[in-house]
């Protein structure tokens with residue numbers, strides 16, 4: 001179902017005490033200031049998921065893992081499966097972040113399996129796609145991003161696809177302070193939606209949430225989120241500061 005979502009991606013940051021303090025601050029601000037327009041998700045490191053889940057209690061804030069395995073169980077030292085995340089009550093998982101693609105060699109075929117495992121465990125995958133700078137400069141960004149979406153998601157049934165969230169994150173905008181313009185974001189989101197429509201039809205495409213990620217800040221969020229095909233954001237650096245993050249959440253119209 002198409003929903004407004006603002007998800008933070010804490011990456012590999014914070015001690016447990018710091019994580020609890022940040023969660024508490026976000027929770028307080030969300031309770032006081034956010035009137036339920038967007039789903040707020042915190043993508044936190046694995047070791048903190050259970051403790052932060054207890055801390056959040058019955059709050060509307062949801063937790064996400066930042067990765068999950070292509071396997072269910074077994075001799076895969078260091079891995080965490082979607083079934084494990086499900087067993088501790090975590091509803092979302094970020095998959096295919098550009099840092100996973102770049103530093104851990106994740107490709108479309110692997111991500112298709114990870115998406116399948118997440119959906120089978122009844123998690124909502126937040127599937128990331130996006131082009132590096134040289135591809136943007138070569139003008140082949142639309143072809144690359146539609147291929148990334150196709151490789152990882154187009155084997156899904158319409159019903160399964162509708163349980164998936166897509167995050168378009170141009171790699172050149174991640175952690176660089178350089179944001180895509182709202183026009184660049186809107187153009188790519190529309191291309192992704194149109195590509196989905198070409199296989200699944202307009203009715204399905206119009207129900208998919210497509211988030212923008214890449215140096216989203218409180219001062220650019222409103223413009224980005226006002227684009228018709230931008231359904232919210234995946235926020236890295238700015239999600240580590242409660243005030244800034246909640247101001248981004250409040251930018252959802």
Ligand code: PEP
Nearest residue numbers: 174175213214215236237
């Ligand atoms: C991210 O890592 O998903 C991201 C968008 O990072 P940042 O907001 O820091 O660019």
